[in-house]
Amino acid sequence: MSEPGSDEYRELFEHAPCGYLTIGPDGRITKVNATLAKWTGFAPDQFIGQRLHQFLNMAGRIYYETHIAPLLWMQGSFNEFALDFETAAGERLPTIANAAERRDTDGGVQFTALVFIKAADRRLYERQLVDSRSELRVSLANERQTAELREQFIAVLGHDLRNPLAAISAGARILQRSGNLQNEKELRVLDMINSTVTRMSDLIDNILDFARGRLGGGITLHRAIRPLEPVLEQVVDELRTASPQRVIQTRFEIADPVNCDHTRIGQLASNLIGNALTHGARDMPVRVGAKTNGNEFEFWVANAGEPIPDSAMEKLFEPFFRGDVRASRQGLGLGLHIASQIAQAHGGRIDVTSSPEETRFAFSMPLAQADERIGKP
Amino acid sequence: MNALKRNNVRVIGDGKRAMVLAHGFGCDQNMWRFVAPEFENEFQVVLFDHVGAGGSDLSAYDKTKYSTLHGYADDLVEIGAALGLKDAVFVGHSVSAMIGVLASIKAPDLFGRLVLVGPSARYIDDGDYKGGFSEKQIAELLEFLEDNHMGWSAAMAPSIMGNPDRPELGEELTNSFCRTDPEIAKAFARVTFTSDNRSDLSKVTVPTLILQCSQDIIASEEVGKFVRDRIPGSEIVFLEATGHCPNLSAPTEVVTAIRAYV
Numbered sequence: 092m093s094e095p096g097s098d099e100y101r102e103l104f105e106h107a108p109c110g111y112l113t114i115g116p117d118g119r120i121t122k123v124n125a126t127l128a129k130w131t132g133f134a135p136d137q138f139i140g141q142r143l144h145q146f147l148n149m150a151g152r153i154y155y156e157t158h159i160a161p162l163l164w165m166q167g168s169f170n171e172f173a174l175d176f177e178t179a180a181g182e183r184l185p186t187i188a189n190a191a192e193r194r195d196t197d198g199g200v201q202f203t204a205l206v207f208i209k210a211a212d213r214r215l216y217e218r219q220l221v222d223s224r225s226e227l228r229v230s231l232a233n234e235r236q237t238a239e240l241r242e243q244f245i246a247v248l249g250h251d252l253r254n255p256l257a258a259i260s261a262g263a264r265i266l267q268r269s270g271n272l273q274n275e276k277e278l279r280v281l282d283m284i285n286s287t288v289t290r291m292s293d294l295i296d297n298i299l300d301f302a303r304g305r306l307g308g309g310i311t312l313h314r315a316i317r318p319l320e321p322v323l324e325q326v327v328d329e330l331r332t333a334s335p336q337r338v339i340q341t342r343f344e345i346a347d348p349v350n351c352d353h354t355r356i357g358q359l360a361s362n363l364i365g366n367a368l369t370h371g372a373r374d375m376p377v378r379v380g381a382k383t384n385g386n387e388f389e390f391w392v393a394n395a396g397e398p399i400p401d402s403a404m405e406k407l408f409e410p411f412f413r414g415d416v417r418a419s420r421q422g423l424g425l426g427l428h429i430a431s432q433i434a435q436a437h438g439g440r441i442d443v444t445s446s447p448e449e450t451r452f453a454f455s456m457p458l459a460q461a462d463e464r465i466g467k468p
Numbered sequence: 469m470n471a472l473k474r475n476n477v478r479v480i481g482d483g484k485r486a487m488v489l490a491h492g493f494g495c496d497q498n499m500w501r502f503v504a505p506e507f508e509n510e511f512q513v514v515l516f517d518h519v520g521a522g523g524s525d526l527s528a529y530d531k532t533k534y535s536t537l538h539g540y541a542d543d544l545v546e547i548g549a550a551l552g553l554k555d556a557v558f559v560g561h562s563v564s565a566m567i568g569v570l571a572s573i574k575a576p577d578l579f580g581r582l583v584l585v586g587p588s589a590r591y592i593d594d595g596d597y598k599g600g601f602s603e604k605q606i607a608e609l610l611e612f613l614e615d616n617h618m619g620w621s622a623a624m625a626p627s628i629m630g631n632p633d634r635p636e637l638g639e640e641l642t643n644s645f646c647r648t649d650p651e652i653a654k655a656f657a658r659v660t661f662t663s664d665n666r667s668d669l670s671k672v673t674v675p676t677l678i679l680q681c682s683q684d685i686i687a688s689e690e691v692g693k694f695v696r697d698r699i700p701g702s703e704i705v706f707l708e709a710t711g712h713c714p715n716l717s718a719p720t721e722v723v724t725a726i727r728a729y730v
Contacts, residue, residue, distance in 0.1 A: 149605040150612030156686050156712040157494030164716035173615040221614050
């Protein structure tokens with residue numbers, strides 16, 4: 092190896108594939124290598140005695156004064172910063188720079204050495220990354236806003252749909268109580284009104300829950316310990332009224348207290364039984380059961396009829412999934428989705444088995460209370 | 469909102485009188501590391517970070533509030549109120565000089581002396597007024613800041629955006645001082661370099677000292693003299709220190725000048 096100061100070292104300093112520059116303690120340039128002189132188009136002696144910022148564009152000057160100089164004073168070095176030279180021809184020369192101070196034993200600055208790497212392509216590439224990131228941000232913000240508006244709309248729609256329905260329902264009740272409707276055809280119409288109101292009301296409940304879930308609230312439970320059987324009986328009664336031509340058999344054996352949200356479990360039951368009435372064989376009964384076994388509460392709904400195809404199995408609980416049914420019975424495809432959300436919120440689950448003999452949805456939840464709120468992580 | 473926590477306020481020393489040191493654009497309270505210890509014995513030295521810088525609470529950043537220097541001045545007044553400051557000495561560097569001017573107009577009892585280090589009432593030229601920069605140059609600066617925060621945003625953002633569980637993330641970074649959130653830094657740059665406080669200067673009622681560096685490209689001598697001429701009864705001291713950060717490059721000179729005035 093040659094000695095420092097030899098021609099070989101000088102050669103390395105002058106013609107290295109990067110720019111070198113040193114600044115004295117008074118902030119004036121003391122040395123510059125041939126590479127940097129060549130890149131910038133200035134002669135080396137045009138640098139000596141000048142200040143670095145004179146060779147930078149304005150943005151670089153401000154950045155150097157407000158960021159780089161303070162950091163050099165505080166930590167003695169600064170790596171990987173972008174700096175733009177302005178060449179003799181007035182062009183921009185983008186670089187990436189490192190800087191380090193050399194101090195004497197008393198802590199005084201002897202000189203500051205800077206190294207510059209030409210970085211036109213790299214800086215361009217980084218600029219493109221920044222641009223595409225800001226584009227993404229804008230479109231993400233737009234998407235979020237659209238989604239929020241859509242969900243608010245659904246929520247408002249759900250509310251507004253309830254009012255006319257309440258009026259229809261009240262009207263039907265008045266007619267029923269008046270006893271004026273006698274002939275069979277009129278009574279069938281009344282049944283139909285009741286049935287439609289129930290179905291519509293369930294649909295609206297589901298829409299609201301779905302919108303609310305998506306709005307970030309998740310399904311909130313109001314747990315209590317009181318008899319669950321009357322709730323289930325009432326749900327079944329309503330569905331019997333709504334579908335008088337169908338048979339719903341029940342078997343409830345709830346021995347232990349169930350700590351749950353009774354309204355929600357009623358909604359889950361209604362959704363599962365409604366699903367069985369829609370998809371099950373019309374001439375066969377829908378069987379409903381509930382029991383506790385010490386550790387778990389179980390509720391199941393079984394119907395006969397065509398089994399659920401394998402292809403549909405996976406998607407059963409996804410929102411807006413609708414099986415093949417008559418158009419007149421088609422809902423929004425939210426019933427099972429919301430039932431599964433209610434199950435999850437109770438720390439439970441819904442299992443499905445389907446064969447030519449029987450299709451069964453079985454909900455089970457632990458009796459020991461788990462989390463209050465699920466649906467949102 | 470707790471102003472002391474929001475602005476990462478640190479109080480050192482146990483003097484009777486308070487001295488508030490305010491950092492400028494591009495750094496945080498570390499800027500005063502060579503100056504603050506010099507006043508510890510005589511003063512209660514108050515250090516803080518503007519929201520978006522250093523150890524401030526980034527979640528407190530409010531685009532609208534901080535779209536003018538008044539938002540920062542309000543914070544300063546709140547810090548003063550939280551500490552019960554009266555008749556304190558205010559030392560503001562760079563843009564914080566004007567933030568201090570605004571705060572002293574809002575709360576005249578807060579400060580008894582203002583020391584403005586490298587102040588500028590307006591950075592962009594306007595007719596006969598020479599602020600030192602054209603509008604185009606400031607626009608270039610804002611774009612350029614993104615180039616320089618490019619490398620930082622990925623590596624630094626998580627650690628400064630609140631990752632107290634993993635402080636080691638921050639330790640590995642070479643540039644450990646004067647961290648700022650890139651987005652906020654850009655907004656602060658815009659507020660700083662597009663500010664115009666020329667009409668506020670005459671409202672200052674507190675004795676004011678201007679410390680003017682030589683060859684400061686951010687705040688030129690002309691700009692410093694303008695501030696002196698407009699603030700009633702103010703004085704200017706010309707430092708030998710060059711550049712924009714005498715508190716780092718020539719702390720002794722700065723300390724001597726402040727001490728002589730207060």
